[in-house]
Amino acid sequence: MEVQAGPLLSQINSPTDLKKLNVKELKEVCRELRQYIIDVVSVNGGHFAANLGVVELTVALHYVLNTPYDQLVWDVGHQAYGHKILTGRRGVFHTNRVYKGISGFPKRSESEFDTFGVGHSSTSISAALGMAVASQYKGETDRQHVAIIGDGSMTAGMAFEALNHAGIENSNLLVILNDNCMSIDPNVGALKDYLTDITTSKSYNRFRDDVSAVLSKISELGPDAHKVVKKIEKSIKGTILKKSNLFESLKFRYFGPIDGHDVEHLAKVIEDLKHIPGPKLLHCVTVKGKGFALAEKDQTKWHAPGLFDKITGEIKKTVSDKPQPPKYQDVFGHTMVELAQQNDKIMGVTPAMPSGCSLNIMMKAMPNRAFDVGIAEQHAVTFSAGLATQGLIPYCNIYSSFMQRAFDQVVHDVALQKLPVVFCLDRAGMAGADGPTHHGAYDISFFRSIPNMIVSAPMNEEELRNLMYTAQLKNHGGPFSIRYPRGNGVMTDWQRPFKEIEVGKGRKICDGEDIAIITLGSIGNEAVKACLELNQEGYHPAHYDLRFVKPLDQKMLHEVFSKFDKVITVEDGCVQGGMGSAVLEFMADNNYSSKIVRLGIPDRVIEHGEQKELWAECGYDSNSIIKEVKKMAMPRVTESLVG
Incomplete structure (x- = not known):
C-alpha cells in the first residue's frame, strides 16, 4: 500500500533535491520523514523504532555530504529506512521487505547509495575504514567515509578491532556513535555505563556538589558562587573526558556527546568535521522510537511491531476462535524454565537476543542463571564453554545465521574439548522478510562437519521440548545442537511430560x-x-x-x-x-x-x-x-x- 508523503518530502527524490532547501527547512523535512515512516510501517510492517531514532541524523548527513561519492555505511541496517527514502526509493518503499520488493537493509545491488550490504551488526567501522584506505590510496583525499553505528553494536569485538586499526591509519574516517542505550533489548555491559553522559555520573555529580558546597561558603563570591561552579564544572568535565576517553586513547578525535535530534546543529557539526583530517568519532545521543510516544516508552516492543494503528498504537494481530500453536522461540523459553527448575546446573546464554529467542522468560524467573552477553556471538560460545568446564550445562541460544560468526569458537573452544554445551539455533531455515542476511541456511552443513557434535532438529514443539530435555540428561561426549525455525509450530497441546529421545534415532x-x-x-x-x-x-x-x-x-x-x-x-x-x-x-x-x-x-x-x-x-x-x-x-x- 503506497502512502502519500508530505509537501517537502514529496519533492525529494535524491540528496540533490534535499540540498536545495534552506537549513531552516530541515526540521520540517524531519517531521515529514518521521511521519512517512510511521505511515508506511504501520500498514506494511518492518523495523520501526530504530528508524525513528535516526531521522535527524540521516537528513543532516545527506544534506551536508556529497553522497554517494561520500560514502555512508549503516551498521546492522535496520536504521536505514530514512536513508532509502531520501535516495530515490520513496516510490517503491511500500514494497519494503515484501516478496520481490526492496530489501529491508542496505544492499549494494539495489542502489549506489548503499555502499555496503549489511544485516549483522558491528561491520560498519571495518567496512568504512577499508573504503577510506582505498580512497587514500587512489588519491581521493576529499572523499568522506562515515560509519553510523549504534552503541549496542559497539559491544561486539569486531567493532573494537576496527577502532584499534583505524587509530593507526590517517584515513578520512568518521564514526558516528548513535547512542540510545538500546539494541533490540536494552544494552548490557560496562560499555553502556561508560557511554552514559558524564553529567549523569554519580561520581561526577557528587564531586560537583562537593565543589558547590565549598564555594558557596566563600562569602567573597556571594551570589556569583553558582556561576563560578559552572565554570569550574565545565573545566573539570573537559579534563575528565580528555584524560579518560576510550576513543581518544585509540587515537580518535572525540566530539560530543551532542543532541542527535537537533538537525541544524548536526548539520553544522558534520560540516565542521569534514575539514578535520584523520579518524574522528561523533557521539550522538538519540531516543529510539523518537516521535512516536509508545515506541519511546517501550522500545523493545516497538523494534519491529508488525502492523499497527498509527493513531491508537494498537498492534494488529490475527484473531482466531481456535487455540493457536505457540512460536518455537516461546516453547524454548518456557521449557528452559521448566528444565532449570528440575536441574540446578542449567544456565541460559544469548548474545543480545533475550526477547527474540524468549530467554527473557528465564531471565525474569531466574536472573542469576540467564545471561545476555551483548552482541558478541563468539564470546557467548566461549563463555558457555567456560561454564561447562565447571560442571554446568549451558544452553547457548544463537540465531542460526548469527552462529556463523562463532564457528571457530564452536570448533576450538567447545568441540575439541568435548564440552557439553547445548546450542539452540533459532531462526533455522528461511527467516522470511529479513532476507539473505538472516536465513539460517548453512548450520546443518557446517555443524555436521564438526567432530563430537550432535546435530538434531525437531519436527514439532513436543520434539523440541524432548530434545532439550534429552540434551541435559547425561554427557553425550560433546556439544548438542538443536535447530528450529522462526514462527509458529503445529501443536496446541505441546506442554506434555518430558520424554527422552534416543540420540541418533529417527x-x-x-x-x-x-x-x-x-x-x-x-x-x-x-x-x-x-x-x-x-x-x-x-x-x-x-x-x-x-x-x-x-x-x-x-x-x-x-x-x-x-x-x-x-x-x-x-x-x-x-x-x-x-x-x-x-x-x-x-x-x-x-x-x-x-x-x-x-x-x-x-x-x-x-x-x-x-x-x-x-x-x-x-x-x-x-x-x-x-x-x-x-x-x-x-x-x-x-x-x-x-x-
Whole structure:
C-alpha cells in the first residue's frame, strides 16, 4: 500500500533535491520523514523504532555530504529506512521487505547509495575504514567515509578491532556513535555505563556538589558562587573526558556527546568535521522510537511491531476462535524454565537476543542463571564453554545465521574439548522478510562437519521440548545442537511430560510404497501435507523423520534403501553438504544404488519474502514435494497401466 508523503518530502527524490532547501527547512523535512515512516510501517510492517531514532541524523548527513561519492555505511541496517527514502526509493518503499520488493537493509545491488550490504551488526567501522584506505590510496583525499553505528553494536569485538586499526591509519574516517542505550533489548555491559553522559555520573555529580558546597561558603563570591561552579564544572568535565576517553586513547578525535535530534546543529557539526583530517568519532545521543510516544516508552516492543494503528498504537494481530500453536522461540523459553527448575546446573546464554529467542522468560524467573552477553556471538560460545568446564550445562541460544560468526569458537573452544554445551539455533531455515542476511541456511552443513557434535532438529514443539530435555540428561561426549525455525509450530497441546529421545534415532511417520520421503525438522510438516494429498490421488509414499543428521539412524536408512529405489530428501537448509548429502554419503558408503532427489535451499542467494513463498521458490513446500513424487513415480505408474 503506497502512502502519500508530505509537501517537502514529496519533492525529494535524491540528496540533490534535499540540498536545495534552506537549513531552516530541515526540521520540517524531519517531521515529514518521521511521519512517512510511521505511515508506511504501520500498514506494511518492518523495523520501526530504530528508524525513528535516526531521522535527524540521516537528513543532516545527506544534506551536508556529497553522497554517494561520500560514502555512508549503516551498521546492522535496520536504521536505514530514512536513508532509502531520501535516495530515490520513496516510490517503491511500500514494497519494503515484501516478496520481490526492496530489501529491508542496505544492499549494494539495489542502489549506489548503499555502499555496503549489511544485516549483522558491528561491520560498519571495518567496512568504512577499508573504503577510506582505498580512497587514500587512489588519491581521493576529499572523499568522506562515515560509519553510523549504534552503541549496542559497539559491544561486539569486531567493532573494537576496527577502532584499534583505524587509530593507526590517517584515513578520512568518521564514526558516528548513535547512542540510545538500546539494541533490540536494552544494552548490557560496562560499555553502556561508560557511554552514559558524564553529567549523569554519580561520581561526577557528587564531586560537583562537593565543589558547590565549598564555594558557596566563600562569602567573597556571594551570589556569583553558582556561576563560578559552572565554570569550574565545565573545566573539570573537559579534563575528565580528555584524560579518560576510550576513543581518544585509540587515537580518535572525540566530539560530543551532542543532541542527535537537533538537525541544524548536526548539520553544522558534520560540516565542521569534514575539514578535520584523520579518524574522528561523533557521539550522538538519540531516543529510539523518537516521535512516536509508545515506541519511546517501550522500545523493545516497538523494534519491529508488525502492523499497527498509527493513531491508537494498537498492534494488529490475527484473531482466531481456535487455540493457536505457540512460536518455537516461546516453547524454548518456557521449557528452559521448566528444565532449570528440575536441574540446578542449567544456565541460559544469548548474545543480545533475550526477547527474540524468549530467554527473557528465564531471565525474569531466574536472573542469576540467564545471561545476555551483548552482541558478541563468539564470546557467548566461549563463555558457555567456560561454564561447562565447571560442571554446568549451558544452553547457548544463537540465531542460526548469527552462529556463523562463532564457528571457530564452536570448533576450538567447545568441540575439541568435548564440552557439553547445548546450542539452540533459532531462526533455522528461511527467516522470511529479513532476507539473505538472516536465513539460517548453512548450520546443518557446517555443524555436521564438526567432530563430537550432535546435530538434531525437531519436527514439532513436543520434539523440541524432548530434545532439550534429552540434551541435559547425561554427557553425550560433546556439544548438542538443536535447530528450529522462526514462527509458529503445529501443536496446541505441546506442554506434555518430558520424554527422552534416543540420540541418533529417527522415526517412521507413515508407511508406503514406491517412494520414500526423508525429512529433517519442522519442514517435515510440509511432507505430511503432501502425503495426505498424494494418498487421495492414489500415490502412497513412505515418510521418515530423520530427526538427527549426526549421528544418522543407520538402521532406519538401511530399511529405506533396502525397500525403496527412489528417495526424496527434504530440508530447510542448503542442499550442499546438508541432510540430503549425509544420506547420499550413507548410500554410497553402503553400496546402495537408489535414485535420490534432494530438495532444499539451492546453491544461490535467496532474497526476502514470507517463508512459504520462499519454500515454494526453492521447491520444497508441500506442492513441490507432490510434484516431485508424481514425477518420480510416473514410470512405475505407467508400467502398472501397461501390465
